[in-house]
Amino acid sequence: MNRGKAMKIETGSTIGVFSPSWCITNEAPEAAARAEKYIRSRGFNVKHGKLWGKADAYVSGSPEERADEFNALLHDPEVRILMASVGGQVTNGMLPYIDYEYYAENPKPVVGMSDVTALLMAIYTKTGVPTYYGSNFVTSYARLSPYRDIALKSLCDVLNFEECHKYIFPEYYSDDVIEWSQELTEEKCIPNEIITLSGGKVSGRLIGGNLYTIGNIWGTPYMPEIRKGDILFIEDTEEWACGVERTLAQLKICGVFDMIGGLIIGKCRQFQHYGTEKTYYEFIYDYLNGPNYPVLAECDFSHCAPMLTLPIGITAKLDADALTIELVR
Template structure:
């Protein structure tokens, strides 16, 4: 596996806006996110699409791809972090200079719709990418980034902790929605009920995954990774039970549940069960069937906060019986 160098104080971070135009729509929160990175000792270069808006997207497909490539070519840039997700990062996959990333790897990080870029880059290059915080929703939190979120980021990409590294269950979390342009208080945190064993067991494999809904935009393509023996992690946001059945069945009919060694399911931000007479966990078992793999749910990854940073491509152990996830190797060199 290819790894970028550890991110250090004084390094330069490049910011991309590969889908939704969040820096324009949420200017104060975006500025706060940039300031948070600077307060952590990092220099920031804003990408060429950070001040652009075309309705649902920042700019054209080519312009958004060029924004990424410009930062890939900039040897001063050690990490590339997305401003937010959206719906259309998969449009950029044919235009990224994967060959240059192989020669000069960088940390690439984001979540949600950026799953397409993270998995596409990993598949094409073998470079470990990072399912982690984005500038606007995470680094730009009011009045500053959640301390645990900051800690999880620094643990992984700045190597404040070294592998083997067992993830902690945060004592509290939040999915509260407050209008980003009028927010004047911190979000309310609630007690974390912990991670939930769906099927027990223990397995080790390569950690791969991301946002389940986004996967539908490129599954089966040359940009989607092989999952034989992998520990797959999936998470989603603002979806309902019907859409979850469709998405889980997408994995089923593509044979993914037959291939993976374990499954991690993140907390679902504002899930709508549609008054179904069954739980999401019961639906999951109905779709998966008798395949006997360890499954751990309600994990703090993705759209709820604080969230862990998952390095895509590293070896990890999932012990669903004990309710633990252990990273067996670092995602960066250093």
Template sequence: MSSSTRRAPADESDPSPPAPPRPAALRPGDVIGLCSPSMPHAARFPRRRARAVGALEAAGYRVREGRNWLKDTGHTAGTPEERAQDLHELFADGEVRAIMTSIGGYNANQLLELLDYELIRRHPKLLIGYSDATALLLAIWTRARVGVVMGPQLLPQWGESGGCLSYTEAMLERTVADSRPLGDIPFPEEQVLEFLAWDRDDERPRRQERAAPVRVLREGAAEGFLIGANLDTLLRLAGTDFWPELGGAMLLMETAGGDIGEVEAQLTHLRHLGVFDQIVALGLGRFTDPAMDRLPELAAVVDRAARGFRGPILSGLPLGHTDPMMCVPFGARATLYAGERQRLTVLDPAVREEGFMP
């Protein structure tokens, strides 16, 4: 297989989107807004919530809580209108420099038709989250072309006993507080798999163990712009106006699922949607079941589902439902190498140095 670098077209037909507006780099004392676009766990786990907020403050930030983020209406934190209101108010708030979601769930897609994308476009700031929150990231990226980041959430990562894991915190800091290109992304050798029930057993740091190494499923090299997603959440947007333009994209995605048959079905769905005709590279995140990362048949399954795709494919990347985790700034140009070495290099910053863009 050729190892020549695949690139998005560079002529007038180039489908790559323009670089998103970059908010100013976060500085100590800046305000991070908090919202709950899906599950009501911020209300249900007060000790975890307090510890997470304290960790963000210890890192030098102030927090501003959305007015509805502690509501509990069953499987969601308030009505769709209330959750959308929080996002609108936090985006419009001139003191808020970034917005972080509390946790994922299943129903962030209820907000997509309620969001004022013109308001969001006028007040560009980084929205940070993963899992179900990637529905918001994808929609805001698609409709408002505002920079967003697939990265750590308040409760799962910042609420960790002993503090946010050092790799996760360092990668977020590098993404939101450094206006230089992110450069080479290190792949941590450790992974946290232990579960400790929140507000009951989570009074000590969870045990870390050696992770499966990043694995080459298809050799090659590519350059494109980054898009991150939870696979389940991405597929819920198929056929809607919120589906992202993927021409020239380097798609980094993950799933919390642990069934190889379901993964193959989902990847086949992506092929049916024409995704593999558009993207230049594919990166799969670590699975929540580490046995999946080591399955001998994983390569065959991905190869079969992505048949016809010629770009490089890596698995075992530290993103999404895994700890520690990297960040994926949407729209940033990156290169990916898969062969004797595995390397992801982000060529752009996610933020800029100058004053905050109004």
């Protein structure tokens, strides 16, 4: 099997929804239903994991139950793509119980973001099969158009590209923190601006996800080794400057920022500068003492809407001067 080859999705495909952490389908059933209605209206089928609508305090189930839900969808021949309902805080608890051996021989696209970073990294580490930092089912598709439309198109484009895929960044974005248990009637339209922090071009393997979550799995058997020339992408949400520094310091001590050949910084919704008076990307750039490799910031791989999809483990070309990112085979 060519593990760098995209696993295609097409109209009529069944999306299996699993809940690796927060029990959003229980706490916000109207939003979950809205997302499902939208996805079905676009010609896809939806299959609920066994924890859909379930809750065990702040999570959807025990680590074993959450892994069992994922494994059941993985083994289900009807399911074409596995997508997280949402992230949370404790996806890492289910990592020891995933059926990596079966997945390596029978891969399906696994999609999610935020805390789902832990699962995406674990699958890629254990199998070598690319995973996809992209839409969470509820929080991407219970949104309003055009944001949900852009997110779905990005997912399909990235899964289905043959030789190259060049990202087109949206004209507007929203940084709303949504109360999912309430009706959503409008979203912000903030003019979008991608920012070059350090110019240059680089080609390398994409690796990354939510910065906070990367820090939580660093040094475990589920975190892939950073290679010379990798392009690292990171993002956070509602994070304090001190928390960002804590994780950056850990990665810096481990030599990550001496190994990578480029850096992509996603938007950070409601960054708490904690008296530094800096934006999220300014804080990172200054902490790293102004890296001499290409750095692109304010990219739309984040908790803001729309959420574009970045693959973990696939080669990309980053041109920070031209403000472009291109996936290549």
